[in-house]
Amino acid sequence: QKEVEQNSGPLSVPEGAIASLNCTYSDRGSQSFFWYRQYSGKSPELIMSIYSNGDKEDGRFTAQLNKASQYVSLLIRDSQPSDSATYLCAVLGGSSWGKFQFGAGTQVVVTP
C-alpha cells in the first residue's frame, strides 16, 4: 500500500466549474499536509498547507482535512485553463518525520 494515494486522472473539468481532488494517507501520525501544483516540465509550486481538521480557503482554493478518515482534499473553484497541471499531495510527520511523502499526483485538464 502506498503511503499517499491520489487518483492519477486525468480529471477533466469544464472552465468555470469546481475541480475536486482527493488524497488519502496511511500514516495516522501525520501532522502536516500540503498541496503542490506542477506544470509540465516545471518544478512543484506550493499552493496550500493545512495542519488542522476542517477547511482552509485561499482565493479559489480550499483545502479540507479529516485526520480521522486520513483524507485531505483540494477544491479549485471557477477553474481556469491555467489550472491545468498535475497536483501533488504531500504529507509530513508520523514515522517519516522530516521527510515528505508525496502522492503520484492527479492531472487536471480544464477545458474551455
Place this chain on the structure above:
Amino acid sequence: GAVVSQHPSRVICKSGTSVKIECRSLDFQATTMFWYRQFPKKSLMLMATSNEGSKATYEQGVEKDKFLINHASLTLSTLTVTSAHPEDSSFYICSATGTPDYEQYFGPGTRLTVT
C-alpha cells in the same frame, strides 16, 4: 513564499564527466534540503535529505558515491553527479525547508542530459 534558486537550469555533458548542481535558499535559512529526480510523466523520487553541517541521508538504491551531496551552509547545498552516464539524464529538483514542520519550497529544477 520563500525562494529557492537552482543552477544551472539546463546542462548537457558527455558521458564520464561530472556535473555540479547548486541549490540556494535566497531569503531564508534552510536547515534541511532535499534532492529529487523526476523522469518524464513520473512522480518525484527523493534521492537524499541534507542537513547543514552533516552528512546527507540517502534513500535506498541511491548511490552516495555517485551522487555527492554537500550542505556547506544554511543557504547552499550542492549535488554532484559523478561519472555521469546517459541513464543519469533526468530532471533534478532541490527543495528546502526552514524547520522540520514547515513548508518545503522547490527550486526550478535542473535538466541534465548526458550524451
